[in-house]
Amino acid sequence: MSAMTKHRTHTDEFADIREGVRALCAKFPGEYWRTLDRERAYPTEFVNALTEAGYLAALIPEEFGGSGLSISAAAAILEEVHASGCNGAACHAQMYTMGTILRHGNDTQKAAYLPSIASGDLRLQAFGVTEPTSGTDTLSLRTTARREGNHYVINGQKIWTSRAEHSDLMLLLARTTPREKVTKRTDGLSVFLVDMRLAQGTSMSITPIRTMMNHATTQIFFDDLRVPAENLIGEEGKGFRYILSGMNAERILIAAECIGDAKWFIDKATRYAKERVLFDRPIGQNQGVQFPIARAYAQMRAAELMVHEAARKYEAGEDIGPEANMAKLLAADASWAAADMCVQTYGGFGFAEEYDVERKFRETRLYQVAPISTNMILSYLAEHVLGLPRSY
Numbered sequence: 001m002s003a004m005t006k007h008r009t010h011t012d013e014f015a016d017i018r019e020g021v022r023a024l025c026a027k028f029p030g031e032y033w034r035t036l037d038r039e040r041a042y043p044t045e046f047v048n049a050l051t052e053a054g055y056l057a058a059l060i061p062e063e064f065g066g067s068g069l070s071i072s073a074a075a076a077i078l079e080e081v082h083a084s085g086c087n088g089a090a091c092h093a094q095m096y097t098m099g100t101i102l103r104h105g106n107d108t109q110k111a112a113y114l115p116s117i118a119s120g121d122l123r124l125q126a127f128g129v130t131e132p133t134s135g136t137d138t139l140s141l142r143t144t145a146r147r148e149g150n151h152y153v154i155n156g157q158k159i160w161t162s163r164a165e166h167s168d169l170m171l172l173l174a175r176t177t178p179r180e181k182v183t184k185r186t187d188g189l190s191v192f193l194v195d196m197r198l199a200q201g202t203s204m205s206i207t208p209i210r211t212m213m214n215h216a217t218t219q220i221f222f223d224d225l226r227v228p229a230e231n232l233i234g235e236e237g238k239g240f241r242y243i244l245s246g247m248n249a250e251r252i253l254i255a256a257e258c259i260g261d262a263k264w265f266i267d268k269a270t271r272y273a274k275e276r277v278l279f280d281r282p283i284g285q286n287q288g289v290q291f292p293i294a295r296a297y298a299q300m301r302a303a304e305l306m307v308h309e310a311a312r313k314y315e316a317g318e319d320i321g322p323e324a325n326m327a328k329l330l331a332a333d334a335s336w337a338a339a340d341m342c343v344q345t346y347g348g349f350g351f352a353e354e355y356d357v358e359r360k361f362r363e364t365r366l367y368q369v370a371p372i373s374t375n376m377i378l379s380y381l382a383e384h385v386l387g388l389p390r391s392y
């Protein structure tokens with residue numbers, strides 16, 4: 001048993017779930033991910049396995065066919081996926097995007113969609129918010145939804161809509177009232193559930209974007225896409241706050257993935273530092289090699305505490321804006337620091353594909369930017385927690 005395996009088991013109330021996820025992930029070793037990475041292909045078999053085991057339905061209440069688990073349990077699942085060297089980015093959104101329907105949808109929508117999402121028959125793992133011109137400035141987005149009888153007609157463009165080619169449904173944020181006509185700046189945006197199976201190739205076109213890591217992300221153009229009015233979620237014009245309300249859960253879950261990545265890097269570096277012998281001793285006997293690993297471990301454990309604190313407060317129904325943001329910030333920093341340390345510990349071999357270090361290094365870099373970039377978190381803390389003047 002490695003040091004990290006020991007660490008994982010002695011702290012955790014979700015030992016059984018972790019055990020199950022680890023056993024599943026063991027069937028998808030580095031070679032599987034390396035091949036996909038080379039071909040920029042989607043991990044269909046891995047996603048199917050997670051779906052069939054029910055892990056992606058963790059947060060869906062039992063009355064809708066899910067397992068009704070807590071956010072802490074869902075975080076444990078995703079953390080374990082990443083600590084095992086796999087990557088949840090291909091499907092993590094199937095776990096939490098449905099939260100917008102659960103919290104803000106009507107009974108008909110919940111009954112129509114949640115059971116099929118829970119079984120995996122329907123995939124809702126595309127989330128269309130970001131646009132090329134507005135970026136982080138979501139309130140400036142330009143995609144419009146115009147009401148015409150029983151439909152809304154959508155026109156515009158989204159970018160970085162991940163997994164759109166592997167999703168049946170997309171949660172889309174579009175402007176229903178022009179910005180100059182709303183009294184409150186956060187009003188005027190609405191959320192729609194778009195059935196992409198009906199639209200693709202006619203009023204909607206999806207183009208993959210090749211990125212530095214294997215991440216099935218895309219850009220999408222909407223050209224008079226007609227969405228039935230019954231697919232509006234909640235009230236027209238209130239979509240921005242619905243999207244915001246889902247972001248805390250997303251931040252906790254992505255932070256858990258970062259903790260998993262950090263654990264993977266630390267485990268990998270620790271083992272290598274014990275095995276690699278130079279100058280007649282393991283490189284890990286040199287404090288110059290030990291200390292960065294120990295520092296990465298301490299940083300990961302501190303970030304992990306914040307992830308647990310955010311999850312605990314979420315489950316207690318408290319306001320967790322600060323904790324969810326800090327969890328994401330600290331965990332993304334911890335995984336990135338651990339990634340850098342791991343490459344350094346491996347030396348030249350850190351750059352060789354076959355050790356998976358360079359692949360995970362590329363993958364974990366994303367979390368400094370998405371789903372929210374570090375600067376935006378710092379700005380939130382500065383303004384909303386510390387009361388510093390608003391910067392934008």
Ligand SMILES: Cc1cc2nc3c(=O)[nH]c(=O)nc-3n(C[C@H](O)[C@H](O)[C@H](O)COP(=O)(O)OP(=O)(O)OC[C@H]3O[C@@H](n4cnc5c(N)ncnc54)[C@H](O)[C@@H]3O)c2cc1C
Pocket residue numbers: 126127128129130131134135136137159160161162163211215217366369370371372373374375376379391392
């Ligand atoms: C691989 C990938 C997958 C993604 N998946 C999705 C998805 O599924 N759905 C979706 O909607 N989006 C997705 N995104 C988009 C992601 O959320 C954005 O990239 C991210 O929020 C940053 O926005 P941006 O890229 O437009 O950067 P910009 O908004 O252009 O910002 C550029 C830089 O400037 C900084 N900056 C901007 N304004 C300020 C300011 N006022 N103060 C300080 N710094 C500032 C930002 O922090 C950033 O570092 C994805 C992105 C990537 C790369």
